[in-house]
Amino acid sequence: MPALAAAPVAGLAVFYVWPLATLLTRVLEPGSVSDALSAPGLSHVLWFTLWQALVSTALTMAIGFAPAYLLARFRFRGRGALLAMVTVPFMLPTVVVGAAFLALLPNSWHGTARAVIVAHVFFNIAVVVRLVGAMWAVLPTDLTAAARTLGAKPAQVLRFVVLPLLRSALWAAATVVFLFTFTSFGAVKLLGGAANPTLEVEIARRATQLGDVDGAAVLSLLQLLILGAVVWWSSRWQRRATVHLGAGGVARTARARHERRFVAFAGALTALVMVVPLVVLTSRSFRLGGGWSLNAWRMLGSSEVRPGISLGVDPLASLLTSLKFAVVAALVSVVIGGLAALAIAAARRHGSLLDVGLMLPLGTSAVTIGLGMLITFDTAPFDWRARWWLIPLGHALVATPFVVRALLPVLRSIPVDQRAAAATLGASPLRAWLAVDVRRVLRPLTASAGLAAAISLGEFGATTFLTRAGRETVPIAISRLLGRAGEIPRAQGFALATILLVATGLIIGVASGAARADGGARAGGE
Amino acid sequence: MLVANDITVRFGERTVLDRVSLTVASGEVVALLGPSGVGKSTLLRVIAGLLTADSGSVSLDDRDVTMLPSHRRNIGLVFQDEQLFPHLTVAENVAFGLRMQRVGRAATAARVAELLQLVGLAALANLHVTKLSGGEAKRVALARSLAPRPAVLLLDEPLTGLDRELHDRLATELSALLRATGTTALLVTHDVDEATAIADRMERL
Numbered sequence: 001m002p003a004l005a006a007a008p009v010a011g012l013a014v015f016y017v018w019p020l021a022t023l024l025t026r027v028l029e030p031g032s033v034s035d036a037l038s039a040p041g042l043s044h045v046l047w048f049t050l051w052q053a054l055v056s057t058a059l060t061m062a063i064g065f066a067p068a069y070l071l072a073r074f075r076f077r078g079r080g081a082l083l084a085m086v087t088v089p090f091m092l093p094t095v096v097v098g099a100a101f102l103a104l105l106p107n108s109w110h111g112t113a114r115a116v117i118v119a120h121v122f123f124n125i126a127v128v129v130r131l132v133g134a135m136w137a138v139l140p141t142d143l144t145a146a147a148r149t150l151g152a153k154p155a156q157v158l159r160f161v162v163l164p165l166l167r168s169a170l171w172a173a174a175t176v177v178f179l180f181t182f183t184s185f186g187a188v189k190l191l192g193g194a195a196n197p198t199l200e201v202e203i204a205r206r207a208t209q210l211g212d213v214d215g216a217a218v219l220s221l222l223q224l225l226i227l228g229a230v231v232w233w234s235s236r237w238q239r240r241a242t243v244h245l246g247a248g249g250v251a252r253t254a255r256a257r258h259e260r261r262f263v264a265f266a267g268a269l270t271a272l273v274m275v276v277p278l279v280v281l282t283s284r285s286f287r288l289g290g291g292w293s294l295n296a297w298r299m300l301g302s303s304e305v306r307p308g309i310s311l312g313v314d315p316l317a318s319l320l321t322s323l324k325f326a327v328v329a330a331l332v333s334v335v336i337g338g339l340a341a342l343a344i345a346a347a348r349r350h351g352s353l354l355d356v357g358l359m360l361p362l363g364t365s366a367v368t369i370g371l372g373m374l375i376t377f378d379t380a381p382f383d384w385r386a387r388w389w390l391i392p393l394g395h396a397l398v399a400t401p402f403v404v405r406a407l408l409p410v411l412r413s414i415p416v417d418q419r420a421a422a423a424t425l426g427a428s429p430l431r432a433w434l435a436v437d438v439r440r441v442l443r444p445l446t447a448s449a450g451l452a453a454a455i456s457l458g459e460f461g462a463t464t465f466l467t468r469a470g471r472e473t474v475p476i477a478i479s480r481l482l483g484r485a486g487e488i489p490r491a492q493g494f495a496l497a498t499i500l501l502v503a504t505g506l507i508i509g510v511a512s513g514a515a516r517a518d519g520g521a522r523a524g525g526e
Numbered sequence: 527m528l529v530a531n532d533i534t535v536r537f538g539e540r541t542v543l544d545r546v547s548l549t550v551a552s553g554e555v556v557a558l559l560g561p562s563g564v565g566k567s568t569l570l571r572v573i574a575g576l577l578t579a580d581s582g583s584v585s586l587d588d589r590d591v592t593m594l595p596s597h598r599r600n601i602g603l604v605f606q607d608e609q610l611f612p613h614l615t616v617a618e619n620v621a622f623g624l625r626m627q628r629v630g631r632a633a634t635a636a637r638v639a640e641l642l643q644l645v646g647l648a649a650l651a652n653l654h655v656t657k658l659s660g661g662e663a664k665r666v667a668l669a670r671s672l673a674p675r676p677a678v679l680l681l682d683e684p685l686t687g688l689d690r691e692l693h694d695r696l697a698t699e700l701s702a703l704l705r706a707t708g709t710t711a712l713l714v715t716h717d718v719d720e721a722t723a724i725a726d727r728m729e730r731l
Binding site: 142143145146149150152153156161164165255256 | 571598600602603611625627670
C-alpha cells in the first residue's frame with residue numbers, strides 16, 4: 001500500500017495542497033484581507049453572483065421538473081435518445097455552451113444577466129433530471145394512486161405526496177445547481193460581459209488583469225468558505241428530509257389520452273430545448289455576410305484574417321495543443337488514479353483518507369486551482385509556469401477522482417478466490433493478477449480515460465491562469481475568438497466550438513458505451 | 527350499487543379482461559375469486575379509475591362514472607401492499623382523504639379518532655407508519671380508506687402476506703368492520719376460505 005500510494009500522495013501534495021497553502025499564506029499577509037474586501041465593486045460582484053445563482057437554480061428546478069417526471073415515469077420510443085440529449089449538455093465544456101447561446105440569443109441579450117441565466121438552466125437541467133428523476137423512478141406508483149382514490153386532485157397529489165417524498169432529492173439537486181451556477185466561469189465570461197461578473201470571474205480579473213494576486217487569493221478563500229457553508233447547511237436539511245421508501249415504482253407506457261399527450265408534448269419540447277442551441281451553434285459557423293459560407297472553416301488553419309493581419313490566435317494549432325494536453329492528462333490521471341485505486345482497495349482504513357483527499361480538487365473551483373498553481377510555481381527551482389506540462393497536470397488533478405471512482409467498485413468486487421484459483425492452476429502471481437484483475441478493469445479504465453480526455457479538452461477556468469501565448473487550448477482560443485469584434489473571428493469561434501462539441505460528444509459516447517458494456521461488474525454506473 | 531359492464535382491457539397484444547361484468551348491491555360485500563394473473567386487480571383499478579379500460583362502463587348508484595377521474599369517484603381502494611404515505615404518521619395517513627376534502631380540523635380529528643378506535647390502533651396515532659408491524663399497517667390502510675366514507679370500498683387481497691393466525695383474526699375483524707360500517711365492498715382474493723369468512727356472495731373470474 002505505501003509504495004502504491006506514494007505517487008498519488010506526492011502528486012496531490014505538490015499540485016493541490018501546496019498551491020492551496022500558498023494561497024492561504026497570501027491571504028494571511030497583513031492588510032490583504034481588508035484591502036481586498038474594501039475594493040470598490042465587491043458588493044456588486046457578490047450580489048450578482050448570489051442572485052444569478054438563486055434565479056438560475058429556481059428556474060432550473062422548475063423547468064427540469066417536467067422532463068424529470070417524463071423520463072422517470074414513462075416508457076416511450078426514443079426515451080434513451082432523449083435522456084442522452086438532456087445529459088450531454090451537462091458534460092459539455094462551458095465555453096461550448098456559452099458559444100451556443102452567443103450564437104442563439106439576439107445581440108441585445110449579449111452581455112446581460114438574462115443570457116447567463118438561460119445558459120445556466122440549459123446546462124443544469126441534467127442535474128434535476130438525474131437526481132430528482134432517480135428518486136422519482138423509485139417512488140411507488142401506487143402511492144400516488146392511493147392518494148387519488150382518497151380524493152386528492154392532481155395538484156394535491158403533487159403537493160401532499162410527491163413533493164414531500166422527493167424533498168431530499170430536490171434539495172440535493174438544488175444544492176448542486178446552486179454550487180455550479182455560483183462558481184460559473186466560462187458561461188459568465190462569454191455571455192455576461194463586463195457588467196455581470198461572478199466571484200469566479202472577478203478572481204480571474206484581479207489576478208490576471210489587475211495583478212492583484214493577494215486580492216484574488218482572499219476572494220477565492222471567501223468563495224471556498226461560502227461554498228463550504230452552503231454544503232454543510234444543505235446536507236443538514238437533506239438528512240432531515242430523507243424518507244425511506246418501500247418497493248420501487250415502475251415506468252410504464254402512457255395509456256390515458258392526457259398521458260399520451262403529455263409524453264408527446266413534453267418529450268418534443270425537451271428535445272427541442274436541448275438540441276436547438278447546439279444546432280444553431282453549428283449552423284452559425286457556416287454563416288458569413290448574410291449567406292452560407294465555408295470560409296470560417298477554411299481559415300481555421302491560419303492566424304491571419306487577411307494577408308498580413310494577424311488574429312493572434314491560431315485555431316488549428318490550438319486544436320493540436322488541446323489534443324496533446326488531453327492525451328497527457330488522460331495518461332497521467334489513469335496512471336495516478338489507477339495506482340490510487342489499487343492502494344485504496346488494498347488498504348481498508350487509511351485508504352478512505354486518500355480517497356477523500358483525491359476528491360478535494362473536484363470540490364475546489366477551477367479558478368482557485370489555476371490561481372494556486374500560478375502563484376506557487378513561479379520561483380526557481382519550481383518555476384514551472386512556462387512549462388507546457390503544468391496545464392495537463394492541472395487537468396489530470398480534476399480528472400483523477402473520476403478514474404478512482406470508476407475503478408474502485410470493480411477492484412473491490414474481485415473475489416480473492418478467483419486469484420487463488422488462478423494460482424492453484426499454476427499461474428505465477430503476476431500472471432494471476434494479469435489474468436484476473438487487469439481483464440476486469442480494462443473497460444472502466446478505458447471509460448475513465450475517455451472522460452479524463454473530455455475533461456481536459458473542455459477545461460477553461462484553471463487553464464485561463466496557466467495558458468501562454470502560442471500555446472492556447474481550444475476553449476481559450478474559442479473565448480478569444482468570440483471576444484473579438486468582426487464576423488470572421490466570430491464564425492471561426494463557432495466553428496471551433498462545433499469541433500469541440502463533436503469531439504466531446506464522441507468521447508462521451510464511446511466512454512459511456514464502454515462503461516455500459518461493463519454493466520455486469522457494476523450496475524448502473526456513475 | 528356498483529355496476530361494471532362489459533369491461534375489456536388489453537395490454538398490447540394481451541387481453542387481460544374480456545367483456546367482464548359485475549354488480550355489487552348497496553351494503554353488500556362481494557368476493558371476487560380467481561387464480562392469480564386473471565385480471566382481478568386490473569378490474570379493481572378500472573373501477574377505481576386508476577386505469578382506463580379499452581371498452582365498457584362503470585356506474586355507481588345509477589350514475590355513469592366511466593369518464594370521471596379517480597379523485598371524483600368516491601371509491602376507496604385498499605392496496606395489497608397498503609401504500610401508506612411513508613412521510614406521515616398513522617393519524618395523518620388516516621386523515622389524508624378528509625384533508626383533501628378540506629374537512630374542518632375538529633371534524634377530522636374526531637373521525638380519525640373514531641376509525642383508529644375501530645381498528646384498535648388509537649394508541650399508535652402519532653407513530654410514523656414506517657415503524658408499524660405488518661398487521662398494524664393493514665389496519666391503518668383500512669382505516670385510511672374508510673375515513674372519507676367511500677360509496678364503495680375495493681380491497682385488493684388485503685390479507686395476503688400475513689401469517690395464518692393473524693390472517694384469520696384480521697379476516698374476522700374485517701368482516702365485522704364492514705358490516706358495522708354498512709360498507710359496500712368488493713374484495714379480491716384467491717383464497718376461498720377468506721372469501722367465505724368475509725363476503726356475502728362470491729363471483730369468479
